[in-house]
Amino acid sequence: MGGRRHGAVQERRVPVEFGGDPVVWSAWLYYEEGLTQNDIAQRLGISRASVNNLLQTARDTGVVTIAVAPRHLQTVELSQAVTARYGIAECLVVPGVDGRRTLHERIGHAGARLLAGQLRPDDVLGVAWGRTVSALAEAMPQVDRPGMSVVQVMGSAVGSERFTAELCTSTLAGRVRGRCIYLHAPGIVSRPEVKAVLMAEPALIEQFRIIAACNRIVFGVGSMQSISIASDGGYLLTAREANPAIARGAVASLAGRFIDAKGRLVPCSFDDRLIGITPDAIRAVPDRLCVAAGPDKVLPIRAVLAGGYITSLVTDEATAQALLSQP
Incomplete structure (x- = not known):
């Protein structure tokens, strides 16, 4: 998945451990670190709607799987x-x-x-x-x-x-x-x-x-x-x-x-x-x-x-x- 570009996200904004992939990075920020979509939008320099699209892509592609504990x-x-x-x-x-x-x-x-x-x-x-x-x-x-x-x-x-x-x-x-x-x-x-x-x-x-x-x-x-x-x-x-x-x-x-x-x-x-x-x-x-x-x-x-x-x-x-x- 590395290297995919989404919207105006620049790869330099994504830490290297996430392979330059904003989908994985946004998913980590949202689900693991508990940031809001607004926080992520500011961090990545994109709109809140774009963050929502990234998170949806993460769910659709299996980057994130949601299950009841x-x-x-x-x-x-x-x-x-x-x-x-x-x-x-x-x-x-x-x-x-x-x-x-x-x-x-x-x-x-x-x-x-x-x-x-x-x-x-x-x-x-x-x-x-x-x-x-x-x-x-x-x-x-x-x-x-x-x-x-x-x-x-x-x-x-x-x-x-x-x-x-x-x-x-x-x-x-x-x-x-x-x-x-x-x-x-x-x-x-x-x-x-x-x-x-x-x-x-x-x-x-x-x-x-x-x-x-x-x-x-x-x-x-x-x-x-x-x-x-x-x-x-x-x-x-x-x-x-x-x-x-x-x-x-x-x-x-x-x-x-x-x-x-x-x-x-x-x-x-x-x-x-x-x-x-x-x-x-x-x-x-x-x-x-x-x-x-x-x-x-x-x-x-x-x-x-x-x-x-x-x-x-x-x-x-x-x-x-x-x-x-x-x-």
């Missing part, structure tokens, strides 16, 4: 396998640890990219709380959907400011420039009678009407192996309250309520004191995005999959493999 193909295969195994619409599998971000952040970033591509101007998006949902909200790109409503689906709580339902909801609403609708009630009250009074209030009746109108929802799932996230959210769940449910087969918490391995509700002493969306109401939402990953989330994710609560899942490579390896 096997590592990424593996995650695609895992995504397809999880989708087929559990009968969901889609699964996004994030590759192994990159060493720069936490697992929650990595799953949140991937979930944000997926959700950003799904949102439509008139959507009503329900938002739960949790570390990964918070990471998703913070990673959400600016996507202008001024006609959207972003709705808090679980009651307010006193807890870590980073993971509250209010913050997750307001952050997402800000990213899409949509209407933010808070749920003006505690997440858990002291007595069932208090809940009954609050639920009869016209304001709460209207807010739950809006929650019922959600066509999308984003949520995480809690593990019974650790109740820390429940405490972070302000629900102040104790081992004394959780252990009876575990003894009856609870493997996960979903919207503050416990479910078993088949996704069935496991009654708990505080169910009639919780104010927020129920698992059945989650299942009634058309598009349901779950963001969760980690060794302690394998059983919970399988439970929400078994219960039909998920249409889209974002998880990591190790969790996906575990989901496929278990019967």
